[in-house]
Amino acid sequence: MRKVRTFSSDIDLVKERRSHIVKTAVELIVKKGYNHTSTRELAAALGMSTGGLYHYIGSKDDILYLIINFTSDLTQSLLDNCTKCNNGSITQHFTECIRLYLTGVEQYRDLHNFINHVMLSLSVNDRRIVYENESRIVAYLEKVLTEGVKKGEFRAHDCKCLAHNVVAIANAWANRGWYLKRYYTIDSYIKEQTGALLTLLTGASDPVHVTAR
Amino acid sequence: MRKVRTFSSDIDLVKERRSHIVKTAVELIVKKGYNHTSTRELAAALGMSTGGLYHYIGSKDDILYLIINFTSDLTQSLLDNCTKCNNGSITQHFTECIRLYLTGVEQYRDLHNFINHVMLSLSVNDRRIVYENESRIVAYLEKVLTEGVKKGEFRAHDCKCLAHNVVAIANAWANRGWYLKRYYTIDSYIKEQTGALLTLLTGASDPVHVTAR
DNA sequence: AACGACAGAACGATCGCTCGGTAAAAATGC
DNA sequence: GCATTTTTACCGAGCGATCGTTCTGTCGTT
Structure with missing residues (x-):
């Protein structure tokens, strides 16, 4: 079980945000492919900024x-x-x-x-x-x-x-x-x-x- | 049957080069994934330069x-x-x-x-x-x-x-x-x-x- | 005052792709 | 058949765009 970096210490919030990230990322990637789905797009779909996204993940591959x-x-x-x-x-x-x-x-x-x-x-x-x-x-x-x-x-x-x-x-x-x-x-x-x-x-x-x- | 751009008028040469491109590209992409296979790498694997590669194809998607x-x-x-x-x-x-x-x-x-x-x-x-x-x-x-x-x-x-x-x-x-x-x-x-x-x-x-x- | 969630500009790297140049081969003129 | 011009395959530096990622700043909560 590899660790994924986060800047938050609120475990429940991390779990909730990541669950949201997983759900949204799958939708986007299935629609456009992994390489054509940028972190910017994903963040926008999540209603966040790229900075906010990277608050809960360490890299795109972590997704x-x-x-x-x-x-x-x-x-x-x-x-x-x-x-x-x-x-x-x-x-x-x-x-x-x-x-x-x-x-x-x-x-x-x-x-x-x-x-x-x-x-x-x-x-x-x-x-x-x-x-x-x-x-x-x-x-x-x-x-x-x-x-x-x-x-x-x-x-x-x-x-x-x-x-x-x-x-x-x-x-x-x-x-x-x-x-x-x-x-x-x-x-x-x-x-x-x-x-x-x-x-x-x-x-x-x-x-x-x-x-x- | 979409057209793929080429700068060569030698039909046989185009066919030969493209066959080589297909074979090599499949090998590389299966190994590293499409997005992680750059045109530079592909050209190198083909023994060509990027310019030479683009002599026979119009874009990466053409591959x-x-x-x-x-x-x-x-x-x-x-x-x-x-x-x-x-x-x-x-x-x-x-x-x-x-x-x-x-x-x-x-x-x-x-x-x-x-x-x-x-x-x-x-x-x-x-x-x-x-x-x-x-x-x-x-x-x-x-x-x-x-x-x-x-x-x-x-x-x-x-x-x-x-x-x-x-x-x-x-x-x-x-x-x-x-x-x-x-x-x-x-x-x-x-x-x-x-x-x-x-x-x-x-x-x-x-x-x-x-x-x- | 301190902290944490988030924003968004900015950075460095890399990407697809172009374009001017080169050397060899083919075509041409005499 | 030799010299000259044109064509062609190919090179590789470089351009603009976009990418993943970072970092500083802001604002609301504690």
């Missing part, structure tokens, strides 16, 4: 770090929510995990696009944080799938690959939304993908529709 | 356009190759399309990462070119799948979604290669994904391994 850290928090709360709903069959649990994951992506679509965009601008350390976030999600899904196979509820040839595919499908909703939104809502997308996955996992002879929720 | 155009050519040749191998069963054709697509992604992984990275830096028009490339691939795959369903070879609930998933899986190989390369080679990845897709499509009760060439 990236703050955003990355914010996504780490989101990942953590996603995994927490997934754990919480583990009280029915594994099929139900898996279905709910996918629903939680994908609705989360939909809710923070800008953020996911942002991550993709700035990935190559990140320092090696910051990049690792992003990697670890995704890895944790894959690992969780893989665990659920493996458990399902062990209990005979699922049949799968490669749980790791399927877990990865869920992440790929989720990323696609963010990256390729311009295309998908012509044909699907997030709900119909979830329904379709869940159906396909469960067909594969349970070997139903006909594609089934599982009520996602 | 992006040239790269985007290069990927359009790649997409076209991919689709051509797919069409060429349509001489067996639809299953064989579909399998071969996936193999061609994914090996192409592997071959130009830098380029695919690049596209993802600069997407938000692109002008609206250039963005559309990228979108159309992906759309054409999805459309082709969807056509193959629909044909397979019509002929009774495949069973699928939503061909469009499955076609999109292939693209998502291919993009994932480029974007998430840092993770996948720990566990798969491109060949084993193709094998695994093809197997899963065909299991879903043909409804085999056990995951089958299709020899992907």
